[in-house]
Amino acid sequence: MPFTDANVIKARAIIARYPHAKSAVLPLLHLAQDQDGWVSRDAMEEVAALLHIEPAQVLGTCSFYTMYKREPVGRLVVSVCTNVSCLVNQGPELLAALRARYAGDDDVFVEEVECLAACDLAPVLQVNYDYHGPVTPDAAATVIDEYKAGTRVARTVSGGRVA
Amino acid sequence: MAPKETRIVTKFLHEHPDDSWTIDAAVANGAYKSLRKALTEMTPEQIMNEQVKASGLRGRGGAGFGTGQKWSFLPKDVFPRYLAVNADEGEPSTFKDHMLVERDPHQLIEGIVITAFAIEAHVAFIYLRGEFALGADRLERALADAYARHFVGNNILDSGFDLEIVLHRGAGAYVAGDETGLLESLEGERALPRIKPPFPAVQGLYAQPTVVNNVETLSTVPHVISRGGEWYAGLGVNRSTGTRIFSVSGHVERPGNYEVELGMTFRDLIEGLAGGVRGGKQLKFFIPGGASSPWLLPEHLDSPLDMDYVQNDLKSMLGSGAVMVFDETVDPLLVAWRLSKFFAHESCGKCTPCREGSSWIERVLYRMSHGEGRPEDLDLLLDFGDNIVPGLNAPFAQTTICALGPSTMSPVVSLGRWFRDEIDERMRAQAEPTATKVLIR
Ligand SMILES: Cc1cc2nc3c(=O)[nH]c(=O)nc-3n(C[C@H](O)[C@H](O)[C@H](O)COP(=O)(O)O)c2cc1C
Numbered sequence: 034m035p036f037t038d039a040n041v042i043k044a045r046a047i048i049a050r051y052p053h054a055k056s057a058v059l060p061l062l063h064l065a066q067d068q069d070g071w072v073s074r075d076a077m078e079e080v081a082a083l084l085h086i087e088p089a090q091v092l093g094t095c096s097f098y099t100m101y102k103r104e105p106v107g108r109l110v111v112s113v114c115t116n117v118s119c120l121v122n123q124g125p126e127l128l129a130a131l132r133a134r135y136a137g138d139d140d141v142f143v144e145e146v147e148c149l150a151a152c153d154l155a156p157v158l159q160v161n162y163d164y165h166g167p168v169t170p171d172a173a174a175t176v177i178d179e180y181k182a183g184t185r186v187a188r189t190v191s192g193g194r195v196a
Numbered sequence: 197m198a199p200k201e202t203r204i205v206t207k208f209l210h211e212h213p214d215d216s217w218t219i220d221a222a223v224a225n226g227a228y229k230s231l232r233k234a235l236t237e238m239t240p241e242q243i244m245n246e247q248v249k250a251s252g253l254r255g256r257g258g259a260g261f262g263t264g265q266k267w268s269f270l271p272k273d274v275f276p277r278y279l280a281v282n283a284d285e286g287e288p289s290t291f292k293d294h295m296l297v298e299r300d301p302h303q304l305i306e307g308i309v310i311t312a313f314a315i316e317a318h319v320a321f322i323y324l325r326g327e328f329a330l331g332a333d334r335l336e337r338a339l340a341d342a343y344a345r346h347f348v349g350n351n352i353l354d355s356g357f358d359l360e361i362v363l364h365r366g367a368g369a370y371v372a373g374d375e376t377g378l379l380e381s382l383e384g385e386r387a388l389p390r391i392k393p394p395f396p397a398v399q400g401l402y403a404q405p406t407v408v409n410n411v412e413t414l415s416t417v418p419h420v421i422s423r424g425g426e427w428y429a430g431l432g433v434n435r436s437t438g439t440r441i442f443s444v445s446g447h448v449e450r451p452g453n454y455e456v457e458l459g460m461t462f463r464d465l466i467e468g469l470a471g472g473v474r475g476g477k478q479l480k481f482f483i484p485g486g487a488s489s490p491w492l493l494p495e496h497l498d499s500p501l502d503m504d505y506v507q508n509d510l511k512s513m514l515g516s517g518a519v520m521v522f523d524e525t526v527d528p529l530l531v532a533w534r535l536s537k538f539f540a541h542e543s544c545g546k547c548t549p550c551r552e553g554s555s556w557i558e559r560v561l562y563r564m565s566h567g568e569g570r571p572e573d574l575d576l577l578l579d580f581g582d583n584i585v586p587g588l589n590a591p592f593a594q595t596t597i598c599a600l601g602p603s604t605m606s607p608v609v610s611l612g613r614w615f616r617d618e619i620d621e622r623m624r625a626q627a628e629p630t631a632t633k634v635l636i637r
């Protein structure tokens with residue numbers, strides 16, 4: 034989807050914060066992902082147009098960073114850490130259990146991630162960038178299902194603002 | 197006597213766990229008093245020389261460079277200058293900046309404004325790790341409140357000093373935590389580190405003089421101003437002055453952040469404060485300063501948390517202050533493999549030794565840790581590791597643009613140093629009846 038009118042205004046305000054417009058690439062990609070749940074080709078072209086640069090430059094930057102999803106993902110991005118403090122606290126087992134449980138679920142995208150800087154809570158996961166830990170696979174599934182049912186409010190996908 | 201924390205930077209957030217991130221609680225507790233003092237009673241030179249240099253404060257991001265000294269490298273009369281705040285915290289098992297951002301954003305903002313005043317910068321960027329969503333919310337709110345009360349913005353506290361602070365969220369890339377990778381990322385590029393020189397102080401953001409400092413470093417600055425550089429220098433040990441926040445995780449009873457006076461022993465930190473190894477098990481090894489630091493053994497527990505001692509005598513480093521504790525059940529090969537997988541994933545690919553080396557190390561460590569190793573594998577790793585870190589002696593020589601390349605060798609060097617016998621024996625056993633194994637994934 035193209036940026037909504039409100040987001041075009043936001044985008045222009047973001048660009049104005051920087052001495053050089055190209056610095057706004059990351060924030061504008063976050064804005065696009067907040068709006069659509071992922072970053073489409075069209076969104077990259079629109080960001081390029083707003084910044085007066087080539088779409089390939091936006092893609093070049095976008096494709097370097099793991100948070101930007103260049104294909105549609107579910108409403109819920111579940112990021113499970115398996116780096117070493119979680120490794121020795123059943124992080125990989127948590128990842129495997131959630132992958133199996135949500136294998137056919139289009140709403141839930143389970144990904145393996147590097148250290149989330151919350152290792153005292155190991156094993157740690159995020160649901161749309163909200164932290165949960167330490168969690169067993171069953172406790173994690175309960176939490177994820179609450180987000181699915183709307184009894185917990187999830188952030189927009191890029192980890193951007195809540196209210 | 198039971199070892200104790202010395203809380204300076206973490207005092208307020210512990211005392212006000214329910215609202216420490218709000219401006220009302222912060223101001224009621226004295227936030228921004230140091231800012232007023234700096235702006236009204238001190239010149240930039242006084243802050244830099246008589247306070248921050250005199251305090252002996254060294255960077256808390258990993259490299260431990262003298263903070264006042266770094267500021268003094270800015271070339272005279274070149275403007276504009278920028279301050280870039282490194283809040284990208286990606287070093288595995290480090291979680292202190294995350295806490296400082298979420299739970300005491302005003303302390304950080306105060307440190308930023310004082311530092312910007314000292315280095316004569318009028319724009320500061322906070323490069324916040326993208327995954328820190330709550331941190332972004334709280335920091336955004338804190339900035340808006342600080343602007344509203346004239347702690348940030350034009351003519352701060354009627355001093356005539358102007359500063360804009362821009363919150364900039366990253367998007368998932370460890371190497372964006374390297375100071376020059378960070379600057380590239382801030383310019384809208386892939387976070388590929390830059391060849392130095394020129395150093396950021398001379399040509400940084402938009403090719404202008406730039407200071408890059410870590411969140412904990414800047415959060416310490418208001419305390420140096422309020423109580424004096426000399427007071428701060430009186431804490432700590434040798435050239436490691438003051439306190440540091442250590443993130444202790446892994447197999448300990450009480451994982452968490454502990455702020456202690458430097459000079460305390462690893463034993464007091466791990467056993468005294470963090471409660472020791474969980475479940476009555478034995479300690480097998482620990483990693484003293486983040487994934488990039490070479491590992492240490494139980495026999496090193498009585499060593500002091502002294503940056504120079506750990507580097508020179510223990511051939512490791514205090515790095516980012518992340519202490520990872522592993523009990524006797526842990527397979528060091530598995531930990532080494534997982535860390536090498538991290539480095540291979542995060543290598544930006546700009547330098548051949550790091551790009552090729554990191555993924556080779558990962559593959560060989562994978563087979564070693566998954567029952568498919570060969571007797572010669574450890575020597576093989578050390579042999580090609582020598583092309584990444586010539587000599588393999590700490591502190592590591594660097595053949596690459598940033599320190600990520602050499603860091604890939606920390607787990608490998610540690611295996612060779614401490615676990616050779618155990619590994620040789622296991623590899624011989626794995627190699628025995630060699631069926632047709634897939635040796636490389
Ligand atoms: C690969 C790599 C990742 C780094 N990540 C971080 C980080 O997340 N946070 C940080 O403060 N410093 C990080 N550093 C260190 C920075 O380059 C830089 O030394 C530091 O931000 C300077 O601040 P200080 O002097 O206040 O410590 C990293 C360095 C490298 C090579």
Ligand code: SF4
Nearest residue numbers: 546547550596598601
């Ligand atoms: S050492 Fe590795 S991460 Fe650093 S610049 Fe070179 S390739 Fe990139």
Ligand code: FES
Nearest residue numbers: 114119148149152
């Ligand atoms: S290792 Fe999992 S959050 Fe740090």
